[in-house]
Amino acid sequence: MIRAFVLYDAEPDSVRYEEHVELCRQVPGSSFRHGRVFGTPTGEPRYRYYAEFEFPDMEAFEAATRTPEFAATGKDAMAMGVPFSVLFAEVE
Numbered sequence: 001m002i003r004a005f006v007l008y009d010a011e012p013d014s015v016r017y018e019e020h021v022e023l024c025r026q027v028p029g030s031s032f033r034h035g036r037v038f039g040t041p042t043g044e045p046r047y048r049y050y051a052e053f054e055f056p057d058m059e060a061f062e063a064a065t066r067t068p069e070f071a072a073t074g075k076d077a078m079a080m081g082v083p084f085s086v087l088f089a090e091v092e
Contacts, residue, residue: 001054001055001091002058002088002089003052003053003055003088004055004061004087005050005052005089006077007046007087008050008051008083008084009082009083009084010048010049011036011048011049011082012049016080017080019076020073020077023069023073023076024051024053024073027067027073028063028067029055029063030053030055033052035051036048037049047085061088074086
């Protein structure tokens with residue numbers, strides 16, 4: 001399984017983020033989840049919001065990353081104006 005996850009420095013505006021979610025749910029071959037980061041074991045969290053795409057395998061991930069839908073999610077995330085980091089992980 002492959003996960004692409006996004007860590008936002010601040011919580012996005014909820015109304016604006018719902019627009020973003022609609023774009024994310026259009027990425028073929030993926031499941032999309034998101035939520036507020038509420039804490040850490042040692043105090044205040046560095047990141048305030050989390051989102052992830054889940055793909056069944058590397059082939060599905062690579063196919064999705066070549067789609068206009070996936071590209072649109074990145075452009076839209078940048079347009080929201082909240083700094084974020086994106087990471088990709090292979091999960092067993």
